[in-house]
Amino acid sequence: MADLLRLLLRVAEKAANVARVCRQEAPLFQLLVQEKTGDDKNKKFVQDFKTLADVVIQEVIRHDVGAQFPEMAGFIHGEESNKFENGLGESVTVTVCRTEEETAALLSTVLDGDHTAASLLARAIHQDPATVDTSTDGLTVPLSPSELGIWIDPIDATSQYIEGREEVLEEGHLSPSGLHCALVLIGVYLRSTGEPVMGVINQPFNHKDPAGGGWRGKHFWGVSCGSINVCSVSRPKDGTGRGLSVVLSSSEKQVVKEALTSLCGPDKLVYASGAGYKILCVIQGLADAYVLSEGSTFKWDSCAPHALLRALGGGIVDLSKTLQSNVGPQDHKAELTYHQPHTECKGADRWANHGGLVAYRDCSQLCSIIGALKGKL
Ligand code: 2IP
Ligand code: CA
Ligand code: CA
Numbered sequence: 001m002a003d004l005l006r007l008l009l010r011v012a013e014k015a016a017n018v019a020r021v022c023r024q025e026a027p028l029f030q031l032l033v034q035e036k037t038g039d040d041k042n043k044k045f046v047q048d049f050k051t052l053a054d055v056v057i058q059e060v061i062r063h064d065v066g067a068q069f070p071e072m073a074g075f076i077h078g079e080e081s082n083k084f085e086n087g088l089g090e091s092v093t094v095t096v097c098r099t100e101e102e103t104a105a106l107l108s109t110v111l112d113g114d115h116t117a118a119s120l121l122a123r124a125i126h127q128d129p130a131t132v133d134t135s136t137d138g139l140t141v142p143l144s145p146s147e148l149g150i151w152i153d154p155i156d157a158t159s160q161y162i163e164g165r166e167e168v169l170e171e172g173h174l175s176p177s178g179l180h181c182a183l184v185l186i187g188v189y190l191r192s193t194g195e196p197v198m199g200v201i202n203q204p205f206n207h208k209d210p211a212g213g214g215w216r217g218k219h220f221w222g223v224s225c226g227s228i229n230v231c232s233v234s235r236p237k238d239g240t241g242r243g244l245s246v247v248l249s250s251s252e253k254q255v256v257k258e259a260l261t262s263l264c265g266p267d268k269l270v271y272a273s274g275a276g277y278k279i280l281c282v283i284q285g286l287a288d289a290y291v292l293s294e295g296s297t298f299k300w301d302s303c304a305p306h307a308l309l310r311a312l313g314g315g316i317v318d319l320s321k322t323l324q325s326n327v328g329p330q331d332h333k334a335e336l337t338y339h340q341p342h343t344e345c346k347g348a349d350r351w352a353n354h355g356g357l358v359a360y361r362d363c364s365q366l367c368s369i370i371g372a373l374k375g376k377l
Contacts, residue, residue, distance in 0.1 A: 001141040001148075001198070004069065006134055008186050008200040009219060011064045013129035015057040015184045016204035016217045019155060021124040022053045023164060024214055027116045052110060055080045055094050057154035060125050061186060063096035071145040075191065078152035079300045079348070084110050100126040132219060139230060141223055143190075143197060151303040151338060153185040157274030169207060174247065174270055174286040179205035179215075181274035187303025187338070194337030197225045199307030201280060220283065222308030231311035236285025236361070243268055244365055247278045247287035249296075255376050256293050263372040279305035279359045283312065288365050293319060293377055295354035299338050302353060306336060312361055320355035322370055323377060 022028045058078040066073035082094045092110050097103040104115070104122035111117050155161050160181040167178035180203060188198035199222050206218035222231035245268040246260050252271075260269055270287060272278050275297045278290040283305060306316045317334040325334060336357065341350035360366040 001143045001145070002136050002139045004065075004145065004148075004188070005136055005139070005141065005198060005200070005221060005223065007065060007068055008188070008198070009132045009134050009136075009202075009221060010129055011061050012184050012186055012200045012202035012219060013132050013217070014060055014064070014125070014127070015154060016202045017127065017129055018057050018060065018121065018124045019053065019161065019182065019184065019204045020215050020217075021120060023161075025120045027114070028120055031111075031114075031117060051080065052084070052094070052107075054154045054158065055082055055084060056107070056121060056125065057184065058082070058152050059094055059096055061152050061154070065150065069145040072148060072150065075149035076152065077150065077300070077351075078154060079298065080154060088112065096125055134221075135232075136221075139223070139228075141198070141225055141228060143225060147191055148188050148197070149191050149339065151185075151187045151189065151300040153183075153276065153298075153300040153304075156183045156185055156276035156301060157181040160273050166205075166208070172286070174272060174281050176271055177273040181272065181277040183274065183276040183280065185276050185300065185304040187300070187305075187307055189303055189338035191339055194339035195335075196303050196307040196310060196338060198223050199304035201276065201304055201308065203280070220280065220308060222283075222311035224307055224310035229311045229313070231283075231308050233283055233308065233312070235312050244289070244368060245270065245287045246369070247272050247281050247290045249273075249275075249278070249292060249294075251294075252291070253293050253377075256291060256373065259372045259376045260291065260369070263368060275301040276305055279309065279316070282314070282359045282361060283308050285361070288361065289369055290357075290359040291319070291369060291373075292358075293356040295352045295356060297353045297357065298348060299336075299351040299353070302336055302357065302359075303338050305359070309359060309361065314359070314361035314363075314366075316357050316359045317366065318353065318355040319358050319373075320377070322358065323374055 058080045062076045084092045100122045104119045108118035165178040167175045184202040186200045189196050201220040204217045205215045209216050220232050244264045247270050250271040281287045282290050316336050322334045
């Protein structure tokens with residue numbers, strides 16, 4: 001299934017192009033950042049456009065993967081629904097059509113007849129992305145499409161995407177907020193066990209082209225399946241003696257901050273936006289772990305980066321299950337899985353990571369964190 005990986009890298013790059021186009025092209029950008037003033041219809045329209053960027057990206061991914069792997073078509077899930085109500089109260093199903101013109105015509109009905117904006121979006125959807133350098137040659141993945149399902153978060157950290165603050169990233173340095181926190185996340189899991197087996201992360205706004213050609217992205221991928229564990233990011237050097245560093249949401253509970261300060265020291269706790277970006281920081285070694293005590297992330301947030309962490313020898317556990325369990329945190333029963341909804345819940349909550357989570361690269365560091373939090377939550 002190395003061809004699935006190559007397809008996901010390509011389609012994630014296409015998704016990143018759509019995300020960049022929405023910020024770069026004036027007619028789309030104005031819709032994205034327009035102040036929410038004016039009458040209700042206008043407010044709703046602006047709100048809708050923000051969702052539309054997400055919906056369009058998710059549909060592009062779903063369309064392209066379903067076209068090449070029809071066996072997967074019914075198992076490609078994401079954060080967004082493609083049913084859309086436009087400013088006139090009409091219900092429109094957003095799909096990728098056969099031709100660019102047809103897609104533009106369909107999008108125009110969602111965009112209340114704004115043909116310019118619709119054509120710009122349709123062009124990005126139908127354009128082949130620049131070839132992504134993947135170095136996946138020689139990789140074989142012993143899985144078949146009929147065993148797999150997919151979780152998509154078309155844009156994670158939407159608030160950072162819309163706010164759009166530009167940061168210059170320093171190599172080896174975690175930058176807490178800004179456009180670079182917005183990520184396209186595509187995760188693949190095994191339908192039978194829910195294990196994450198493949199993940200692609202595209203960071204559409206990694207750096208500005210020095211020659212003035214706008215934003216350039218960066219991509220990351222990983223495969224973890226049986227004895228095959230490959231990741232585009234090499235395992236960061238062991239920082240023994242350096243002390244443990246943990247990344248948190250700025251809205252994390254005070255008790256958690258205090259317990260982790262005792263464990264790591266005050267300057268080893270850092271805060272960053274975006275659930276996906278925080279896990280990416282752990283993957284890249286910019287932090288050792290990400291702790292979240294709330295159920296505020298979903299399967300589409302964690303599936304893709306989880307596969308990369310597993311390929312590096314780490315993982316993501318359910319925090320509350322791990323705290324309750326008598327067996328050690330390495331017990332794989334506490335690793336997050338992706339195939340079963342919480343049937344007692346409604347809507348997005350069916351797919352929430354209810355118990356919170358800890359994303360880690362190193363099991364012994366996970367043990368220290370669990371030790372520090374035991375009895376505190
Ligand atoms: C959000 C986004 C938020 C995150 C939240 C996610 O996804 O990643 O940034 O909160 O958990 O569900 P925080 O930044 O506090 O970690 P989206 O942007 O897709 O809604
Ligand atoms: Ca998200
Ligand atoms: Ca999202």
